Amino acid sequence: MKYAKRDAKDYAREHMRGIWAAALNPFHEDGSFNEDGLRHNIRHWIDDLEIAGLFIAGKQGEFFSMSLEERKRNIEIAVEECDGKAATIMSASDQNFDTVLELARHAQDCGADYVVVHAPMLHFVTDPDETVYNYYKLLCDRLDIGIAMWSHPDSGYLMSPELCARVAELPNIVAIKYSVPREMYVRLTHMVGDKIQVSTASEDDWLDNIEELGWRLYLCSSPPYQLQTKTDRRMHDYTQLAFAGKFDVARKIRDSLDPVREAIRGTKPGGKPQAHGKYWQELLGQVGGPVRAPLLQLTEEEKARTRAAFDACGLKH
Template sequence: MKYAKSEAKDFARSNMHGIWAAALNPFHADGSFNEEGLRSNIRHWVDELEIRGLFIAGKQGEFFSMSMEERARNMTIAVEECGARAGTIMSISDQNVSNVVELGLHAQACGADYVVVHAPVLSFCHDRDEVLYNYYKYLCDRLDIGVAMWSHPDSGYLMEPEQCARIAELPNIVAIKYSVPREMYVRLSHMVGDLIQVSTSLEDDWLDNIEELGWRLYLCSSPPYQLQTRNDKRMHEYTELAFAGRFEEARVVRDSLEPVRQAIRSTKPGGKPTAHGKYWQELLGQVGGFVRHPMLELTEDEKRRTREAFEGCGLTL
């Protein structure tokens, strides 16, 4: 590891910033993991798109369909390819806490920068405060690596800002990916200050959050490599303008991407977000590949409509 447990917060404060993307995992037609495809994508994302960090083996990466061995391998590949050029945050989320700890120990051993753990599904549990605090404390007691919380609707509830602020006091809690309504993450940002990094994955709000909340971290989803090409890095451009305080210029660049956003939104089938994201990658020249069950593939007609929207969205290849 690059820091001691007691230094986790300071290390993240100094190093966890800029645009971080959540990696989709490419699979072959037979369902096997396309390792070389992932390596190729990572080199493109880091070297050509200038993405500062990668979120590995998360929901975008279909971790729920992967074995423990595959998830560990996924982490190792990302560390090898990112090297010193980009950071890594590994999703070690699982309902089985022993699996969470095992994956966390592997992340430490293979050289990851941080891990992220989403709030567990808590069946029949309505008073969650102590349950959630003790869940994250249990993990922090057993791991030295910096840990990010992650709250999203898939858990069946949203962690309240007050709950998150309490957990943020634990020594190696460094961030939260907070997939909640804006009012909630604004409130948490004011509550924790610079104790931890607060972020959300909605690219539409990224610029506003830099300007209004002083955010320095986009953590993280697929827009950083779906809205950009090696010759058209407008998300990177408007982010750097915003970091420099040039917000009017940044808004012009951000708003110019609206046709791209609309092309993605208007063609993404509600039941096939992962397959759509992978096909969009292929249109960009990246390695998309196949999805695993229970996710569904696009039909030929869905591909045609997506391709037509892509061709008219204005991205420069």
């Protein structure tokens, strides 16, 4: 690790910045993990797009369909390919607490920068706040690596800003990916100041959050490598302009991506975000491949509609 546990917050405050992307995991047609394909994608994301950090083995990466050994290998590959050129945050999310610890310790031993752990699904609980606080406290007690919280509707509830602020006091909690309505993450941002990094996956709000909330971290989803190519890096460009305080110019560049956003939104079938994202990657020259069960594949009609929208959206490729 690049920092001691007691220094995790300070280290993240200095280094956890810029655009971070959540990696989709490529699989072969037989369903096996396409390690070479992932390496190819990571090289493009870092070398061509200058993405600052990668979120590995999360929901986009279909961690729920992967074996423990595959998830460990996923972590190893990302550390090897990033090799100091980009940062890493490894998903150790799982319903089994021992699995979370095993994955997080593996990430720690491999040289990952941080781990992210989503709030657990709860059953028959009458005191959810105390349960979730204790969950993250146990993780902090047993791990040295910096930990990001992750609250999203799939857990069956959302962590309140007050609960998040309480968890943020723990020594190696460094960030939160807060997939909630904007008013909730605005309130949390004001509550925690610069104690931890607050972020959300909405690229639509990224520029506004830089300007209005002083955010410096996009954590994270697939737009950084779906909206951009080697010769068309408008998300990177408008972000750098916004960081420099040039918001009027940044906004014009951001808004110029609306046809690309609409092409993605207008062709993405409900319930098939990973399958659609992988096919869009293929259209961009990245490695995609099929999704794993129980996810549904795109139909040929859905692919044709997506391909037509891609060709017309104005993304230079």
